[in-house]
Amino acid sequence: xxxxxxxxxxxxxxxxxxxxxxxxxxxxxxxxxxxxxxxxxxxxxxxxxxxxxxxxxxxxxxxxxxxxxxxxxxxxxxxxxxxxxxxxxxxxxxxxxxxxxxxxxxxxxxxxxxxxxxxxxxxxxxxxxxxxxxxxxxxxxxxxxxxxxxxxxxxxxxxxxxxxxxxxxxxxxxxxxxxxxxxxxxxxxxxxxxxxxxxxxxxxxxxxxxxxxxxxxxxxxxxxxxxxxxxxxxxxxxxxxxxxxxxxxxxxxxxxxxxxxxxxxxxxxxxxxxxxxxxxxxxxxxxxxxxxxxxxxxxxxxxxxxxxxxxxxxxxxxxxxxxxxxxxxxxxxxxxxxxxxxxxxxxxxxxxxxxxxxxxxxxxxxxxxxxxxxxxxxxxxxxxxxxxxxxxxxxxxxxxxxxxxxxxxxxxxxxxxxxxxxxxxxxxxxxxxxxxxxxxxxxxxxxxxxxxxxxxxxxxxxxxxxxxxxxxxxxxxxxxxxxxxxxxxx
RNA sequence: GGCGCCAUGGUGUAACUGGUUAACACGCCGCCCUCUCAAGGCGGAGAGUUCGGGUUCGAUCCCCGAUGGCGCUACCA
Numbered sequence: 001x002x003x004x005x006x007x008x009x010x011x012x013x014x015x016x017x018x019x020x021x022x023x024x025x026x027x028x029x030x031x032x033x034x035x036x037x038x039x040x041x042x043x044x045x046x047x048x049x050x051x052x053x054x055x056x057x058x059x060x061x062x063x064x065x066x067x068x069x070x071x072x073x074x075x076x077x078x079x080x081x082x083x084x085x086x087x088x089x090x091x092x093x094x095x096x097x098x099x100x101x102x103x104x105x106x107x108x109x110x111x112x113x114x115x116x117x118x119x120x121x122x123x124x125x126x127x128x129x130x131x132x133x134x135x136x137x138x139x140x141x142x143x144x145x146x147x148x149x150x151x152x153x154x155x156x157x158x159x160x161x162x163x164x165x166x167x168x169x170x171x172x173x174x175x176x177x178x179x180x181x182x183x184x185x186x187x188x189x190x191x192x193x194x195x196x197x198x199x200x201x202x203x204x205x206x207x208x209x210x211x212x213x214x215x216x217x218x219x220x221x222x223x224x225x226x227x228x229x230x231x232x233x234x235x236x237x238x239x240x241x242x243x244x245x246x247x248x249x250x251x252x253x254x255x256x257x258x259x260x261x262x263x264x265x266x267x268x269x270x271x272x273x274x275x276x277x278x279x280x281x282x283x284x285x286x287x288x289x290x291x292x293x294x295x296x297x298x299x300x301x302x303x304x305x306x307x308x309x310x311x312x313x314x315x316x317x318x319x320x321x322x323x324x325x326x327x328x329x330x331x332x333x334x335x336x337x338x339x340x341x342x343x344x345x346x347x348x349x350x351x352x353x354x355x356x357x358x359x360x361x362x363x364x365x366x367x368x369x370x371x372x373x374x375x376x377x378x379x380x381x382x383x384x385x386x387x388x389x390x391x392x393x394x395x396x397x398x399x400x401x402x403x404x405x406x407x408x409x410x411x412x413x414x415x416x417x418x419x420x421x422x423x424x425x426x427x428x429x430x431x432x433x434x435x436x437x438x439x440x441x442x443x444x445x446x447x448x449x450x451x452x453x454x455x456x457x458x459x460x461x462x463x464x465x466x467x468x469x470x471x472x473x474x475x476x477x478x479x480x481x482x483x484x485x486x487x488x489x490x
Numbered sequence: 491g492g493c494g495c496c497a498u499g500g501u502g503u504a505a506c507u508g509g510u511u512a513a514c515a516c517g518c519c520g521c522c523c524u525c526u527c528a529a530g531g532c533g534g535a536g537a538g539u540u541c542g543g544g545u546u547c548g549a550u551c552c553c554c555g556a557u558g559g560c561g562c563u564a565c566c567a
Contacts, residue, residue: 017567018567019566019567021566021567051567053566053567054566054567056566057566057567115565119564119565122564122565126564129491130491132491133491133492134491134492135491135492135493135563136491136492136563136564137492137563159565161565163565176495179495179496182494182495183494184493184494185493187493188492188493188494188563189493190563193564193565195565196565197565198565200565202564202565202566202567203566203567204567207567222561223495223496223560223561224560224561224562224567225561225562225567226494226495226561226562227493227494227495227561227562227563228562248495250495250496251560251561253559253560255500255501257559257560258559258560259560259561285502288502288503288515289502289503290502290503291502291503291504293503295503295504295505295513295514302502302503302514302515302516303515319496319503320495320496320497321495321496321497321559321560322495322496322559322560322561323501323502323503324500324501324502325502326501326502326516326517328501328516328517329501329502329515329516329517330516331516332515332516332517333516335528335529339529
């Protein structure tokens with residue numbers, strides 16, 4: 001590590017690099033906020049890069065949802081896939097040539113090598129190591145392959161990956177700007193795969209190459225990356241590049257202190273938006289996580305705007321301990337923001353969110369044929385506007401089913417809903433197939449979901465209702481149902 | 491198991507470069523206001539700073555160790 005700060009005169013450039021694998025995550029918003037503030041405070045640039053190198057988990061609609069969520073919060077970026085910029089493309093899937101070129105450099109210099117081991121072989125080795133209570137490490141089989149062996153394998157058309165050659169001895173130390181120097185012995189750093197057999201880079205390679213090419217001065221990311229940072233530092237060295245500064249932010253936590261997860265918390269920004277959280281409240285709340293703001297701003301120590309954060313927030317003051325994402329406090333804060341609105345603004349906000357024309361039109365189309373007076377509108381649509389639906393057991397429990405098996409089935413429904421595109425064409429067969437395979441009739445199957453979603457056995461058509469209500473909120477309702485039922489059994 | 495990070499009430503934070511009756515906010519409880527529920531006002535309970543050593547006249551704060559929590563340990567990011 002260099003002692004002198006090589007960045008002092010440089011332009012500050014930071015980035016967030018979300019992966020389009022599902023709904024935009026509240027953790028992305030948190031890291032996004034801190035990067036945004038850091039850039040704005042230093043007249044720097046805030047870059048949005050899409051890390052879509054995992055084709056197995058890729059979700060086509062995800063990228064746009066990420067854009068929308070960040071716009072909603074007002075975390076505007078200076079460079080990105082949609083707005084362009086001087087260091088594009090900003091979507092990793094469009095940079096394959098760049099990675100191939102760079103991995104070739106590593107191959108040439110001997111900092112990386114081809115590995116022909118199969119997944120099965122590696123899995124077997126890993127199992128043996130685990131059984132022997134040894135650390136699970138790549139055994140190094142292909143590290144020392146001769147040129148002729150490599151040629152032969154290539155000629156035979158064997159698939160391969162490219163691994164980085166971590167030095168056998170010594171250690172790597174890097175500085176974390178929040179924690180100080182952190183050292184890893186090379187014996188504890190695995191020969192990371194850099195290029196997968198499908199030709200796509202892994203995070204580690206793509207990240208280092210892009211951060212360098214995009215002139216990123218400060219990598220501000222989540223704490224979970226600390227253990228892989230030595231790999232990144234080694235890569236910078238192998239390329240002969242100056243590494244950026246590293247800042248690892250604490251991980252947001254569930255109530256039980258585990259890393260925040262959808263099982264135990266709503267984590268989708270789409271959910272928060274649709275459930276009627278205000279962006280300013282969300283931003284304010286995220287700004288509270290880990291500290292960073294001075295103790296007393298305008299006599300109201302815990303309430304501040306984005307502008308005030310730009311003015312007063314200091315990333316150096318972040319505490320490294322992982323803060324619990326406390327929904328109760330977020331709700332209180334959100335209430336404060338709602339109450340602070342003028343009646344006109346409050347009403348306008350309602351009309352643009354939970355009472356938006358498009359939403360109401362869709363709902364209207366579902367109930368027009370089902371009511372006799374307009375006054376009955378609310379009877380059938382209550383669940384579209386409520387946030388605490390919990391059906392009584394008489395409502396959700398099918399005849400001849402035990403609460404236990406019903407809960408198990410609900411969990412299976414949840415898994416199917418999570419994995420299915422939010423369209424009628426995909427949802428109906430997926431749900432029916434699940435019912436068939438588990439011996440649940442269509443009626444039982446749909447009625448259970450209807451009860452969970454609407455709190456009633458009578459409602460507009462189920463799947464249409466789910467589509468209008470939205471995936472994020474539907475999933476949350478099912479998760480909450482399961483959660484409440486589990487707790488009430490205890 | 492290995493490696494790493496972290497540690498102030500239930501939760502989020504504060505406590506100047508070691509000296510405070512350990513502060514504020516959320517939540518909780520009570521009272522007031524009030525047709526109800528919120529909001530608002532007032533008050534209260536709740537931590538001696540994970541534990542054990544050390545340094546010091548003096549440690550929440552510095553050092554060491556232990557314990558606990560978390561993360562990583564993938565051809566996921």
